[in-house]
Amino acid sequence: MKHPLLSMLAGCLLAVGLSGCQEQPTEAGPSVAVSQSSSSTGEEISRDQAISWTYNFRAQYPEGLRAVGFSAEGIRSLLEQEGCTGIRIYHATNDSQENLLLLVGSDAAGRDQTDGLLLDASPRCPKWCAVSPFAGNITGFAAAFAPDAVPVSQEEAIRWTATYQQNHIGELRSMFYDEATIESLLQQSHNRGIRIYQGITHNREPTFVLVGIDDNHEDQLRNEDRFYANGMPCTHGECMFSSLLLH
Helix, strand or coil: CCCCHHHHHHHHCCCCCCCECCCCCCCCCCCCCCCCCCCCCCEEECHHHHHHHHHHHHHHCCCCCCEEEEEHHHHHHHHCCCCEEEEEEEEEECCCCCEEEEEEEEECCCCECCCCCEEECCCEECCEECCCCCCCCCCCCEECCCCECEECCHHHHHHHHHHHHHHCCCCEEEEEEEHHHHHHHHCCCCCCEEEEEEEECCCCCEEEEEEEECCCCCECCCCCCCEEECCEEEECCCCCCCCCCCC
16 A cells, blocks of 8 residues: 655654764775676666765765765655656756755656656755765765655756756756665665765766665664666666656
């Protein structure tokens, strides 16, 4: 049975226990890159790779958006839409010129379900960051609070993705991860959602790194936890689908 969206939002928007973040240890060095086939829709990577790839992004874009946390309820509301087989993550820039990540469901034919639920979220890092090796040195920023999932209108999603793509011609527009990949994170014990980090592989390719969020709103970093990257990318002129969110 589908989760009522209004109930989901009420629970997602509660902020708890803000506290200062701690200094992070020295960054990890390079690790072996994972190859990606043209049909890849999410690939499990090691913790060391996740640390290294997120470090690569911060080294190149020290002021850039590092990560965004989405609630489990919000993500499942996307997956429970009829015909949904996974989610596509879009880069976007809102009317306040803040870069963010938007989520949209995608069907078996690869079509974005833009007539359905479209989600924005916070907390966004570096303003609100988890104490995590994936976030880097976050001294001076506030601690991440409970992940949320905020519906946006189709008009906003179209406008915000257009703004980003017009300002970042030739760069990564979006990346698709299939339902099995997403569910493997949501089914981890004590999971509250998924945090999406920006990363750059050692082949210099942009990617998103997906990690679970625990009851304390921190990254799930236990030995048994999983980390994913290398979904199916969409860059200018190299997308295998059409969408209202491509410009």
